Amino acid sequence: MSQTRHTMPVAAAGRDYDAHGTMIPKDYDALLLASFGGPEGQDDVIPFLRNVTRGRGIPDERLEEVATHYRANGGVSPINEQNRALKAAIEAELDRRGLRLPVYWGNRNWAPYVPDALEQIHADGHRRVLTVTTSAYSCYSSCRQYREDMGMAMQKTGLEGTLDLDKARQYFNHPGFVEPFVEGLRADLASLREELGETAPIHVLFSTHSIPNSDAAAAGPRQLAAELRQDDAEVGEREGADVYSAQHLDVARHILAGVPEAQDLDWSLVYQSRSGPPSVPWLEPDINDRMEQLAGPDATGTQPAGFIVVPLGFVSDHMEVVWDLDTEARQTADELGVGFRRTPTPGTHPAFVAGLVDIVEERLGRRPGRAAVGCFEAWADVCRPDCCAKVMRDGSVRPTTSAVDAEVRGLAEHAAGAADGQG
Ligand SMILES: CC1=C(CCC(=O)O)c2cc3nc(cc4[nH]c(cc5[nH]c(cc1n2)c(C)c5CCC(=O)O)c(CCC(=O)O)c4C)C(CCC(=O)O)=C3C
Ligand SMILES: [Fe+2]
Structure with missing residues (x-):
C-alpha cells in the first residue's frame, strides 16, 4: 500500500510549512x-x-x-x-x-x-x-x-x-529505504533454507538501535503517529507504545509482506547496542537475550534452527552493524548452534x-x-x-x-x- 497526499502545501502566516508540517517547495541550491x-x-x-x-x-x-x-x-x-x-x-x-x-x-x-x-x-x-x-x-x-x-x-x-x-x-517508510531489506530477506531466506532444509523453523529478528525509554516516550505516543495517518484502523492492533517502536513494527510488517516465502515465519522486533547505566531503562528485548530465550536451553515451544537478522534501524553497515550484529549476535547464534544470516543495509542500493x-x-x-x-x-x-x-x-x-x-x-x-x- 502506498499513500500520497496530492494537495500542495500552503504556508500559514509567516511560515513556510503547512499544518501537516509539509514545507512549501524551495529552490535549494x-x-x-x-x-x-x-x-x-x-x-x-x-x-x-x-x-x-x-x-x-x-x-x-x-x-x-x-x-x-x-x-x-x-x-x-x-x-x-x-x-x-x-x-x-x-x-x-x-x-x-x-x-x-x-x-x-x-x-x-x-x-x-x-x-x-x-x-x-x-x-x-x-x-x-x-x-x-x-x-x-x-x-x-x-x-x-x-x-x-x-x-x-x-x-x-x-x-x-x-x-x-x-x-x-x-x-x-519511504519505498526506497524499505526495498533493500525486502530483497535481503528474500535472498537470505533462500540461502538459509538451502543450508538448513526447507522445513527448518526460521525466526526473523528485525533489529534496531535501543534508546532510553524516556527518549522513546519523547518521540511521542503512538497516538501522535495515529494523528498523522490517513487511516488509523490498524494502530490499535500494534504493540509499539511509542512512535519509535511503532515505526519499526510497521516497517517490519511491510518488509515481511514483501516476501511471500516468509509469510509463515515467526518474527520479533529486537533492540541492540544499548549503553548507559543499567539503572536507566532502555527499549527491550536485547537481540542476544531474545535469541537465548528462543533457542537457549530454557526455550519452550518450537525452537528456531536459524535466525535472519534484518537491521532495519540502520542505513549502512557501520560499526553498530559489523560489531554488534556480525560479531556479537553471530557469536550468540554459534553458541546456540543455530544458523545465522544478516541482511544488507540500504548502503548505496540504487x-x-x-x-x-x-x-x-x-x-x-x-x-x-x-x-x-x-x-x-x-x-x-x-x-x-x-x-x-x-x-x-x-x-x-x-x-x-x-x-x-x-x-x-x-x-x-x-x-x-x-x-x-x-x-
Ligand atoms: C537511535 C540511534 C542510532 C540509529 C540512527 C542513526 O544511525 O543515526 C545510532 C547510530 C549510531 N551510533 C553510533 C555510535 C555510537 N552511539 C553511541 C551512543 C548512543 N547511540 C544512541 C542511539 C542511536 N545511535 C544512543 C541513545 C546512545 C547513548 C547516548 C549517546 O551517547 O548519544 C555511542 C557512545 C558509546 C556507547 O555508549 O555505545 C557511539 C560510539 C554510530 C556510529 C557507528 C560507526 O562508527 O560506524 C551510529 C551510526
Ligand atoms: Fe548510537
Whole structure:
C-alpha cells in the first residue's frame, strides 16, 4: 500500500510549512549529507567517543569497551567510507536527472564537521540548503539531535539569517529505504533454507538501535503517529507504545509482506547496542537475550534452527552493524548452534539512492505526492516544536533549525521543573 497526499502545501502566516508540517517547495541550491561520523585511525578513537558522549555521563569503562570495537578494526569506523560512497551515488543520481545541486558532507561527531560544511557551502556562494541525514526514524538521536546540531552550527558560524537550512523528512517508510531489506530477506531466506532444509523453523529478528525509554516516550505516543495517518484502523492492533517502536513494527510488517516465502515465519522486533547505566531503562528485548530465550536451553515451544537478522534501524553497515550484529549476535547464534544470516543495509542500493533523490525532488517542487509504504503517511518535513525534545541538565532545550524558537523556549520553561538529569 502506498499513500500520497496530492494537495500542495500552503504556508500559514509567516511560515513556510503547512499544518501537516509539509514545507512549501524551495529552490535549494545545495545539499548537505549529514551523518554521525566515525574515527579514521587509532588516535581518533577516544576523542571521537568523547565527542559522542559529551555531557552524558557515559562511564569510562563503557568508552573503553566501545573503543575495542573500533581498535579491532584499526581504529577505523566503516561509516565515513560508506558516506563518501553514498555522497558519490547521490551526485551521480542527481546528475542523471539533470539536477545541478552540489552535495556537501558534514558529521555530528567527527570531521568533516557540520559547521565546517556550512561555512564551505556559504563560501561557495550557496544560500538555500537542504539536509539529508543518514538516519531514518523518529527519536532524539536520529532526528532532533541532528536538528539541534544544525541549529548550534548556525549559531557557531554566525550564518543564522544568511543561510536557509532545512532538513528532509525521516524516511523510514519511504519505498526506497524499505526495498533493500525486502530483497535481503528474500535472498537470505533462500540461502538459509538451502543450508538448513526447507522445513527448518526460521525466526526473523528485525533489529534496531535501543534508546532510553524516556527518549522513546519523547518521540511521542503512538497516538501522535495515529494523528498523522490517513487511516488509523490498524494502530490499535500494534504493540509499539511509542512512535519509535511503532515505526519499526510497521516497517517490519511491510518488509515481511514483501516476501511471500516468509509469510509463515515467526518474527520479533529486537533492540541492540544499548549503553548507559543499567539503572536507566532502555527499549527491550536485547537481540542476544531474545535469541537465548528462543533457542537457549530454557526455550519452550518450537525452537528456531536459524535466525535472519534484518537491521532495519540502520542505513549502512557501520560499526553498530559489523560489531554488534556480525560479531556479537553471530557469536550468540554459534553458541546456540543455530544458523545465522544478516541482511544488507540500504548502503548505496540504487533504490535507496533514488529514494533520497526523490525526496529532494519533492522539496524542490519537482515531484508531486509524498511516497510512503505501510500504514504511516510520509513523515512531516518540519517537526513539531517539542518533538523528541530532551531537557538538558541545566533545564534548557537546545535550539534547532526546524522549530519555532518562541515555542521551544516556552517548552524549556514548562519542562525545567521536570528535568531529570537526562540528556
Ligand atoms: C537511535 C540511534 C542510532 C540509529 C540512527 C542513526 O544511525 O543515526 C545510532 C547510530 C549510531 N551510533 C553510533 C555510535 C555510537 N552511539 C553511541 C551512543 C548512543 N547511540 C544512541 C542511539 C542511536 N545511535 C544512543 C541513545 C546512545 C547513548 C547516548 C549517546 O551517547 O548519544 C555511542 C557512545 C558509546 C556507547 O555508549 O555505545 C557511539 C560510539 C554510530 C556510529 C557507528 C560507526 O562508527 O560506524 C551510529 C551510526
Ligand atoms: Fe548510537
